[in-house]
Amino acid sequence: MDERVTSFSWSSSATSGAVRLGSIATAHGEIRTPAFMPVGTAATVKGLLPGQVRDAGADIVLGNTYHLMLRPGSERVRRLGGLHTFMNWPGPILTDSGGFQVFSLKELSKITEEGATFKSHIDGSKHELTPERSMAIQNDLDATITMVLDECTEHPATHERAKASMERSMRWAARCRDAFERREGYALFGIVQGGVHEDLRKASAEALVEIGFDGYAVGGLAVGEGQDEMFRVLDATVPHLPEDRPRYLMGVGRPDDIIGAVARGIDMFDCVLPTRSGRTGQAFTRRGTVNIRNARHQDDPRPLDETCACSACTDHSRAYLHHLFRCGEMLGPMLLTLHNITMYQDLMAEIRGAIGEERYDAWSSSYLEEFGRGDVDPL
Numbered sequence: 001m002d003e004r005v006t007s008f009s010w011s012s013s014a015t016s017g018a019v020r021l022g023s024i025a026t027a028h029g030e031i032r033t034p035a036f037m038p039v040g041t042a043a044t045v046k047g048l049l050p051g052q053v054r055d056a057g058a059d060i061v062l063g064n065t066y067h068l069m070l071r072p073g074s075e076r077v078r079r080l081g082g083l084h085t086f087m088n089w090p091g092p093i094l095t096d097s098g099g100f101q102v103f104s105l106k107e108l109s110k111i112t113e114e115g116a117t118f119k120s121h122i123d124g125s126k127h128e129l130t131p132e133r134s135m136a137i138q139n140d141l142d143a144t145i146t147m148v149l150d151e152c153t154e155h156p157a158t159h160e161r162a163k164a165s166m167e168r169s170m171r172w173a174a175r176c177r178d179a180f181e182r183r184e185g186y187a188l189f190g191i192v193q194g195g196v197h198e199d200l201r202k203a204s205a206e207a208l209v210e211i212g213f214d215g216y217a218v219g220g221l222a223v224g225e226g227q228d229e230m231f232r233v234l235d236a237t238v239p240h241l242p243e244d245r246p247r248y249l250m251g252v253g254r255p256d257d258i259i260g261a262v263a264r265g266i267d268m269f270d271c272v273l274p275t276r277s278g279r280t281g282q283a284f285t286r287r288g289t290v291n292i293r294n295a296r297h298q299d300d301p302r303p304l305d306e307t308c309a310c311s312a313c314t315d316h317s318r319a320y321l322h323h324l325f326r327c328g329e330m331l332g333p334m335l336l337t338l339h340n341i342t343m344y345q346d347l348m349a350e351i352r353g354a355i356g357e358e359r360y361d362a363w364s365s366s367y368l369e370e371f372g373r374g375d376v377d378p379l
Contacts, residue, residue, distance in 0.1 A: 008187045008214055010246040010267070014356050018238065018265035021355040024246055027185020028084065028092045028144045031059045033246065033267040034351050036258065036344045037094060039275060042067045043077075043087040046275050047337040050089045056310070056338070057345030060144070061089055062270045065137050066098030069127070070120050074140035082142030094270075095143035097134045097176075099191075100219075100251070103152040111151055113168065131175035139181050147217065148176040150191040155223045162195035169193045170207040177211050187214035189248060195220060196229050198236035205240035216241045217248040218266070227257060234264045241265075255284065255347055255371055259364050262351055274344050278337030281325045285343065286367075288374040290318075292336065296377060297322040310342040311335065 007025060010033070014021040024031040038045045038053055040061045045053050053061060063083055068074060080086050083093055102109045102116045109118035115130030134149040150169040153162050173190050180188045190208035194200030208216060218237055221230045234249070241247055248268035249261050258269055274284060281293040285305040290297075292304070300318040308314075312321065312335035324332030354363035 008185050010215070010244065014358070016355065016358055016360055017263075019263055019355055019360050020265060020267060021352055022246075022267065024092075024267075025185075026092045026144050026187070027183070028090065029059065031092055031268075032348075032352060034258075034262050034348055034355075035059060035268050036348045037062045037268065037270040038341050038344075039270055039272045040087065040089075040093075041272075042071065043083060045337075045341070046279065047334040048341065050087065052338055053089075053341060054091070056342040057349060058091075058341070060092040060094060063087075063093055063095045063141065063143070064098065064101065065095050065134055065141070065147075066101035066129070068095075068141060069098070069129075069137050070122055074137040078140040078142070082140075084142060092144040093141075094145040094189075095138045095141055095147065096250075097138070097147040097149040097191075098129055099150045100152045102129060103154070111168075113171075115149070115172075116151075131172045132179040135176055135179040135181070144185070145187045145189060145215065146180060147189050148173045148191055148213075150193055150219055152223070153193055153195050153220050155195065155220075155225050157195045159195075159197050159200070162193075162197050162200055166193040166195075166200050166204050170204060170211075173208060173213075174211050177213070189213055189215040189217050189246075191217045191219040191250070192237055192241075193220045196225055196233055198233070201233055201237040202240050205237055209240070209242060213245070215246040215248060215268075217250050217268075219250045221249065222251045222253050222257070222271075227260070230257070231260055231264065234261060234266070238265045255344075256368055258347065259351070259368060262355075263360070263364065274340035275337050278340045279333040281332070281336065283336050283343075284340050285375060286370055287376070288371055290375045292318065292321045292332075293325050294322075298326075304339060305343070308339060308342060308346065310339045312339040 010024045012022040022033045037060050041064045077086050102118050117128050131149045138146040149172050151165045153165040190213035192204045194204045246267045249266045253271050283290045297318040303313040305313050354360045
């Protein structure tokens with residue numbers, strides 16, 4: 001029996017102030033919120049099998065329009081059955097529109113009213129990404145959640161520069177809405193821009209609500225403004241977003257960022273941090289971060305995190321993980337990536353549990369205190 005739902009909707013099961021517990025019904029299954037989406041940029045969460053990502057607790061993964069349009073090409077993915085079949089992930093998939101990647105190319109890209117032209121970082125070939133083209137590519141990929149094409153404003157940006165960029169993004173958002181192919185259980189999210197300027201964030205949110213989207217993302221943050229500024233912008237933005245639609249903070253972040261953003265009404269997150277850090281030897285634990293390359297771990301028989309049930313922690317010691325990285329063995333990055341993804345999904349499960357039991361404030365204070373204590377050597 002196919003138990004997948006046939007409509008896209010967000011429903012709340014508990015709230016406490018701005019904090020929300022809920023779920024998103026999609027054509028490819030349920031997303032429990034608050035949710036963290038592991039990043040599978042090129043149709044893979046690097047170093048992990050799809051089953052490992054699912055077993056860690058993830059309901060949804062993220063793919064990227066920019067990278068997939070270059071390799072292997074969205075048309076090829078469509079011919080091969082769509083991204084779910086191609087990467088063997090039957091659950092929901094959100095695809096980033098490619099705007100941030102084009103922004104990151106800087107000297108290799110040019111932004112006009114029509115869209116973005118850029119040179120591939122792979123072979124230097126020239127490409128054009130318009131709102132309409134972005135919608136077509138994401139449709140080829142069969143993305144459960146499609147993101148509008150936006151211009152990610154650099155930081156810092158003057159009010160004048162941020163305003164012009166935001167208003168262009170709003171015009172692109174309307175074009176995306178017109179070009180998006182409506183299907184049961186699929187969704188299109190708008191993206192709030194405006195830099196760190198509160199009036200621009202309010203204007204952007206109101207413009208997107210006027211256009212009408214299935215969900216709303218806050219973009220253009222975690223680009224160097226710092227946590228306090230990010231929280232200030234969220235405080236100024238989230239109240240202007242519909243209460244009956246999911247809210248997504250793009251590209252965030254550290255556990256303390258997520259906990260603070262959930263307190264401000266955010267439902268969805270993604271970030272490359274857990275996977276990228278895992279590949280370079282940094283692990284996230286309940287007591288902060290651990291650099292497993294440090295010599296202090298070479299004779300340590302303890303698990304990386306005694307509270308974690310992943311195989312890196314239950315089957316191996318810190319000494320062994322340290323050895324793998326010192327020797328350049330690929331198993332080291334694979335195990336630390338698995339641990340970090342598990343840790344992030346455990347964090348989200350704890351967040352959902354604390355909201356459901358109406359103890360989020362007390363839980364978050366306790367968690368942040370332990371996380372801030374740092375990884376301390378045993379006496």
